[in-house]
Amino acid sequence: MDFELSEDQRLLKDSISRLLSDTYGFAARRGYQQEANGWSKKTWDQYAELGLLGLPIAEEYGGFGGGPVDVMLVMEEIGRVLALEPYLASVVLGATAVKLAGSESQKSMLLSAVAVGQTKLAFAHGEQQARYDLNDVLTTAKRDGSTWLLDGTKSVVLHGDCADKLVISARTAGSRHDTGGVSLFLVDGSAKGLTRRGYAMRDGTRAAELALAGVRGELLGTADAGLPIVEHATQAGIAAMAAEVVGAMEAVHAMTLDYMRTRQQFGRAIGENQVMQHKAADMLIAMEQGRSMAMLASMMVDEPDADERRYNMSLAKVGVGQAGRAVTQAAVQMHGGIGMTEEYAVGHYFRRVMTFEHLWGDCAYHLAALAEEVA
């Protein structure tokens, strides 16, 4: 049991924290949203220079061989400034799927390209009818010579609009809810028959709806064995974004404390009111409980026992989701009117945390899963 960071981890945290505090002021962030892809190309290149894009990628593929805790540290800093770049989509979700599913040559080619920033991945699994059920897949793939042809749609694909390569799930056997018969495919961003409708989400990050009409794809790994990998990659995403939520909670909590010290009402700082102080203490408690659960999620990413991993991920998803909601709702409330405005950062953090809750199973969904385990 050791909660201390290693020397390398401290350096990592410092370097990304320095980079992002230099580049990611609130005004700068709004500028980045106006760039072609909706995020900062320059910052992305700096991630590459710092080695962050290869952080969780094995050294044999040109990465640094870091683990989930290293990713957690990066994501906390990303959350603190609400960085917009496709780190989660490419380096976490996409690269995890390739790592778990790909053949040696696929891993060698793709992961080394991701590590140097040459290729951006996206992970396209969710579909409009599926809500949070990972096994609900209607998109199909049919063999066509040595490749496959994909038909169907994918929904809320994080950074799916700018990805160079997409990891797309499709059914190669069975029917809608079958847990078997799901396979993963690599599809080129410019593939014929692929239509991508990109959009900004409520929190300002980018996503896309995909339509696939006879799109040519390369099988990633082996056929029909994709669902456990989809689940595992999704869990890596949950853990990473949970850490992002921790960074976001820290940021809004600090902003709220600042505001309590400076905002005057009835001739004194609002932070002198005990009712406000106790709300701030409640935020702290929720934040620390959430941080513990985000650590749990990171700790569980590499857990080999799938049942154990699933159960603990549900615990963590609920814990971080509830904490994030409590902290950011309170932050808006305690700021009063200014917290409701687009010009002020608190509302942006609020929306990022809201997004976390509604990806990969909300609190009710995971509580129901946990309730199934009560026996």
Add this chain to the structure above:
Amino acid sequence: MDLRYSPEDQAFREEVRTFIQQNLPADIRERSRNGYGFRKEDIVSWQRILNKKGWAAYSWPKEYGGPGWTPTQRMIFQEEIMMGNAPEVSGFNITMIGPVLMQFGTQAQKDHFLPRAANIDDWWCQGFSEPGAGSDLASLKTAAVRDGDHYVVNGQKIWTSTAHHADWCFVLVRTDPHAKKRQEGISFILVDMKTPGITVRPIISIDGSHHLNEVFFDNVRVPVENRIYEENRGWDVAKFLLGNERTGIARLGKSKERLEYAKELAREVQQNGKPLIEDPAFRRRAAQIAVDLKALELTQLRVVSAKKKEAGKPDPFSSILKIKGTELLQETSELVMDVGGPLAMPGWAKELAAMSNEPPYGPDWAPAMAGPYLMLRAASIYGGTNEIQKNILTKAVLGL
């Protein structure tokens, strides 16, 4: 960062668990499981079993007869004690007066009191709170006036847990009523409960139990040699005492055990023709508690393993443990009571049940289900109310 228990810690947990299973008398375990609580003799006899093993003074260093465990081992030990339905080691003796004696006591005080505390040859109680001094402890009024080599103590303490069992009481008294700051005129003394002039009057709690007391001091003569540390510096001692071993205050093992107990009973109890455990509302509640327990467990581990901790300096984060821990104690006791439903409602007087041979109403487990729920409303009040804990967080962590 490695967030897993080491193999050594896991082996230690196994060792503690096995020892409890093999050595805890079955009747004591059953009384705890059924919510009847422990009798004085249960607590004493179990602590003596532990003391023989060298574990009673579980938080003490080896030089004072403790096992010299790490903070993580202490936490595991406490958790296993609670999960195993064994009596918790006396907090007054082991985590309160023990460390105070080690830090501030004279050699003679240490030599005499420490081994007796470990073995509960002396049952200690705490004389801090007064009718006018609860969370605002420094406003206490009980006076000690020097008369030769004695103090003459007059005043009243209240909410004194187990004073009716106690042999000794550590008491905060005012020795300088004219001190500039209220905190500066207080001394910390040890009082033999058999001294003439002490009257203990029971306060019956809302669960019908006798746990709390009022203690009256009427010209009680206490030898000056029973003072701890310097005269008028008792506040330093009290702060040290209150800051020591605060992590145990979450009592996580108890909440874990109660959740398991609630689930066990919910398999027995039927609702709508099915075991209650199949009711989605019950399951959802149990699942939410599991989430909160896990979060608190990890937060507690973070606090326990935080380095650079100074003895006697409370980690303000332990206020988080106190708040969330007591909320969970309350939630799990509610869950247990709610499983009992109407059968948890019949009144049950401990003394009557002990004297008569009449069987309880309903199943064995039913009569005491509401008791812990009622008594644990105190959890968010004692040890500094949860509102006071938030004040501490506000000042010490948030800097507001």
